Amino acid sequence: MSFYLESLNELEREILFELEKLHIYDCHEHLVPESERLSQEPDAFTLFSHYCQHDLYTAGMDKKTMAEILWKPGDIDRKWQRFEPFYNKMRHTSYCRAAHITMEKFYGEKELTRDNVHIVSKRIKQANTKGLYDRVLRDSCKIIASVNCDGPLEDTHSGRILQTVRAIDELCSREDIIKKLGDKTGSLDDVLKAVQKYIGNAKTNNAVGVKFMAFPIDGATREDARATLDFLLSDKSLHLPRRNPLNEYILCCQMRMAHENELVCCMHTGYWNDYRELSPSNLLPFIMKNQDVKIDLYHVGYPYVREAIMLGKVWPNVRINMCWTYLISQIFAFEALDEMIEMLPDNKIFGFGGDYYVVEKVFGHLIMARETISRVLAKKVREKILTQERALEIGRKMLYDNPKEFYGFKD
Known part of the structure; x- marks a missing residue:
């Protein structure tokens, strides 16, 4: 229990112990292939790169200094000297x-x-060996x-990494179109064929999803998209x-194509x-017309939390994904x-x-996720809304059954 908050009460600890026994699905990552990680030279500051860099930046660290400390090899003492003043501002x-x-x-x-700092750096280097991901x-x-984004489709890590691909978006200039779709794109039909090929290739290579950004959907038509492309x-x-008609139209077409490719x-x-x-x-116009398309809604929409929850409440094809949330704020999570358990069926989270x-x-x-889930479930038990048995069932569904069922995973 040393990693958890000491303030957890007896009931919260009982629930947490049960959650710790579960084998789970990890519903969103950005992991590079293990071989790429092993080729790097990590040090103590590597642990304060992803996400911590945002707090370092808003605490006042400039981007050049940040890059030199977090992502480049260098003298550890010099790095620490530059890191410490900003670390002290955001370590909480x-x-x-x-x-x-x-x-x-x-x-x-x-x-x-x-x-x-030297000891931690040495231990990280010593641990940076084959098998790190499994350990x-x-x-x-x-x-x-783990459902992963940004990794190569062939990197499956013996079935433990399930890749997604990023949607083709941000078609805002001729350069964008040529870069993302090729120099033979002269018509909207050419664009759609290229996008269909891209999505089909993802399916052929065992991707499990396509990642989109929830940009506004204003009702762009095929003719609107064609005119924008020509322009x-x-x-x-x-x-x-x-926010342009071509980008929107292609976004919606890709979402349908993803569905057609399961x-x-x-x-x-x-x-x-x-x-x-x-x-x-922003997704509501699409969802209303496409209730057969599976939507995995990341981050509970933060800071638009209730807008996200309402999509899960109203539409049977929408699931609410708590990836990233406990890192943003355990209080928000x-x-x-707490609100979602009150509002949603138990297969939605x-x-x-x-x-x-x-x-x-x-x-x-x-650790932070289990801690937060345990505290919420214990609250529901104390309030007599759930029995402890039912609370543990919901916890298991959130961490195992729900993603398995929605994505069709095989253990």
Whole structure:
């Protein structure tokens, strides 16, 4: 229990112990192939790269310094000297908590200090050997398989990595069209054929989903898309915003194509850069007309949480995915899950997705997820809304049954 909050009460601990026994599905990652990770030169600062870098940046660290500390080999003492002032400002955040849990589990130190930064760096290098992914994901996390984004389709890690592909989007200029679809794209039919080939190739190579960004859907027609394509191809200097008829039309066509190829539409909603573009409610026009298309709604739409929950409440083809959520804020994740259990059938929630490219940090996030889920379920038991048996059933469904059923996974 050393990795969990000491404030957990007896009932929360009982539920947590049961959740720890489960073998689970990890519903979203960004893991590079293990061979790529092993070719790198990780050090203590690697643990404070993915997601922690955002808190370092907003605490005042400039991007050049960040890149030199987090992603490039260098003198450890010099790195620490530049890192420490900003680390001290953000070491209490949820992003940092996952890093600290990870560091304690695998490298024996609870926080990074001037005295242990060399020790942690040495231990990370020593552990960066073949089998790292299995030691973390299979042995420490009890993960059956991870749904992954950005990895090559052929990287399946003996069936433990289930790849998705990114949708073709951001067709905003002639350069974009040629780069993403080829230089023989002269008509809308050419575009659609290229997109269909891309989605078909994903299916042929055992992808399980296509990842989309939840950009606004304004009702663009085929004619609108054709006119926009002709306009862009006519002048290489033109550059439209992402919210344009061609982009929207191709987005909707790809979602149908994904469905026709038995692939899940994995939707990034909410938090990221200009998150105003990515409200879950943007998807409503498509969902209303396409209730057969499987929608896996990432991040509970944060900060548009209730918009996301309402899509799960109203539409049978929508699932709510809690990937990334516990890292953003355990308080938000607790409140969202508390509300969802009250509102949604028990097959609607996916309980965990690490959402990391640093594999060890998946463990830290999973600890925070189990902790939060246990606290919510215990609350429901104390309130007499659930029996303990029913609470554990819901916990198992969130972490195992629901993703398995929706994606059609085989253990």
